[in-house]
Every structure is written in C-alpha cells, then in structure tokens.
Amino acid sequence: DQQVKQNSPSLSVQEGRISILNCDYTNSMFDYFLWYKKYPAEGPTFLISISSIKDKNEDGRFTVFLNKSAKHLSLHIVPSQPGDSAVYFCAASSTTNSGYALNFGKGTSLLVTP
Amino acid sequence: DTGVSQNPRHKITKRGQNVTFRCDPISEHNRLYWYRQTLGQGPEFLTYFQNEAQLEKSRLLSDRFSAERPKGSFSTLEIQRTEQGDSAMYLCASSLRRRSNTEAFFGQGTRLTVV
Numbered sequence: 409d410q411q412v413k414q415n416s417p418s419l420s421v422q423e424g425r426i427s428i429l430n431c432d433y434t435n436s437m438f439d440y441f442l443w444y445k446k447y448p449a450e451g452p453t454f455l456i457s458i459s460s461i462k463d464k465n466e467d468g469r470f471t472v473f474l475n476k477s478a479k480h481l482s483l484h485i486v487p488s489q490p491g492d493s494a495v496y497f498c499a500a501s502s503t504t505n506s507g508y509a510l511n512f513g514k515g516t517s518l519l520v521t522p
Numbered sequence: 523d524t525g526v527s528q529n530p531r532h533k534i535t536k537r538g539q540n541v542t543f544r545c546d547p548i549s550e551h552n553r554l555y556w557y558r559q560t561l562g563q564g565p566e567f568l569t570y571f572q573n574e575a576q577l578e579k580s581r582l583l584s585d586r587f588s589a590e591r592p593k594g595s596f597s598t599l600e601i602q603r604t605e606q607g608d609s610a611m612y613l614c615a616s617s618l619r620r621r622s623n624t625e626a627f628f629g630q631g632t633r634l635t636v637v
Contacts, residue, residue, distance in 0.1 A: 412564070442625055451526070451613055451628035452565065497564050508617070509555065509578060510626060512564030 411435045412500050414513035421520050427485040429516050431498030434479065438500040442510065443472060443483045446495045455496075456483070488520045524548060526629035528614050534635045535604055542600045543632045547616030554597050555626060556589055557613040558582065565613055571597060572619065604636045 413432045421427045429443075439460035444452035458465040458472045458481070465472050471484045485492055495517045499510040527546040535541050547554045552573050557565035568587070569579045573594035583589075586604075591597040601608055611633050615626040 414564075444628075449630075451528075451615075451630045454625040454627060457625055499564075508553075508624075508626075509567040509570055509580075510557075510565070511567070514562065514564050 409434075410514070411438075412498055412511045412513040414496075414498055414516050416516050417514070418517040418519070421488045421518065423490055423520055423522050424487045427483075427488045427492065427518055427520065429483040429485075429496050429498075429518065431481045431483075431513055432479055433481075433500050433511075435500070435502070435511070436479070437502040437504055438511070439503055440501045440508070441472070441474060441481050442499045442501075443470075444497045444499060444512075445492075446497060446515070452497055485518075488518075490520050490522055493518055493520050526614055526616050526627055528612075528629035528632050530632055531630065532633045532635075534637060537606060537636055538603055540600065540602045541604060541634065542598050543612055543614075543634075545597045545599070545614030545629060547596070547614070548618075548627060549595075551616035551618050551627075552594070553617045553619055553626075554591055555615040555617075556597070556599050557615065557628075559611040559613060559631070560609075568599075601634075604634075606636045609634055609636045 442457040443455040446452045474481045495515045498513040501508045555570045556568040559565045571591040586602045611631045613631045615628045617626040
C-alpha cells in the first residue's frame with residue numbers, strides 16, 4: 409500500500425518559470441515531510457523538509473507547502489533552472505516511529521528546458 | 523569526503539550466490555538505514571540501526587537478508603541465495619538522532635544485478 413503518492417510521473421517547465429511538484433499522503437500519523445532530489449546513478453540528495461507544526465518552509469528558490477487537512481504537500485521551485493532537472497521524491501515519516509524510517513513516493517521527473 | 527560511502531557501486535552475481543554490501547555512514551551519525559529501490563519506484567525501507575542495535579526490520583527483509591552494524595560504525599547487508607527479484611539499487615542512509623526531526627543523508631547506492 410502506497411502511503412505517499414506522487415501522481416505526476418513527469419513535469420516539463422520552461423527555464424525561469426515556476427515548477428510545482430505535488431505529493432499526497434494517506435497516513436495521518438505522518439508528521440515530518442521531506443523532498444529529495446535524485447540524479448541518475450546517484451543516491452537521493454536532501455532538498456528541504458517541513459514539520460507538521462508548520463504550513464510553509466522556504467529555502468532559497470525552494471518552498472514546501474503543507475496542507476494537513478488535505479494530506480497534501482507541494483514543492484515550489486522559483487525560478488526553475490536547467491540544473492534542477494532530476495527526479496524529485498516526496499518522503500514522510502512519523503515521530504511515533506522511533507527510527508524515523510522514510511516512506512517515499514514514486515517520484516516526479518522534472519525537466520527544465522532552456 | 524565526509525558523506526555516506528557505499529561499496530561496491532555495482533555488483534553482478536549469478537542466481538544462488540551470496541553477496542555482501544558495505545556502508546560507511548557519516549562519522550557522527552548514530553542512525554543507519556538500508557533502503558531498496560527498483561525501477562520506477564521510490565526507495566523502500568528495509569531496516570535501521572541505532573548505534574549497533576538493529577531496531578526495526580521491514581517485512582520486505584526476508585530470511586535471506588541479514589544486516590549488521592557490529593561496532594556502531596559501518597554496516598553490512600548480506601543477501602544469501604540471491605534471486606533475480608533481488609536486482610535493485612541498495613541505498614544506505616545515515617542520520618543523527620536529535621530531539622527534532624532530522625533528514626537522512628544517502629550514499630550513492632550499490633546496484634545489484636542477479637543473472
């Protein structure tokens with residue numbers, strides 16, 4: 409059972425525009441959410457996170473929004489750059505899970521075109 | 523390099539053989555995780571250690587899989603009697619236990635191909 413869902417397998421955006429990647433989750437126990445970026449043949453790289461006590465976290469060009477009532481989060485990249493082209497994974501964990509094991513979505517492949 | 527290191531990067535083995543992978547976490551990190559990623563999927567949790575203690579195992583971790591972290595530093599993941607379905611990228615990650623949540627840092631992975 410997929411507890412974290414990324415329903416868009418791919419997204420293409422023009423350089424300079426906004427990229428919006430979406431993620432939905434089903435487990436109401438999840439209270440910490442992360443976005444990872446992955447290039448081919450490399451491991452995932454941490455991008456940004458948000459705790460359930462917040463609804464927004466910003467780091468440079470990256471902003472994550474959390475809507476707990478809808479069990480939905482999104483990653484905004486502004487402005488998008490060609491180097492942002494990668495697969496983006498949404499992940500969630502529960503602090504009641506002592507190990508903070510991450511539950512990942514299937515990923516969204518972002519292509520930023522010049 | 524102070525990141526998570528995994529060896530080997532690639533492993534091709536014949537079905538039925540045993541394989542062992544190694545992970546060296548970030549030195550001050552006391553938590554270590556193993557994940558598996560297959561094509562078109564996100565990483566799936568296998569097991570985690572806090573220091574040398576293995577505290578959680580996923581149901582994905584069959585009896586043919588065993589993981590150790592003998593001195594609370596590096597870890598090994600062994601797969602016995604490999605099957606073609608074991609072909610995947612095996613990812614190791616580490617994190618530092620703190621009061622607040624903290625992100626896990628991943629290694630580059632070991633790609634296993636069972637032929």
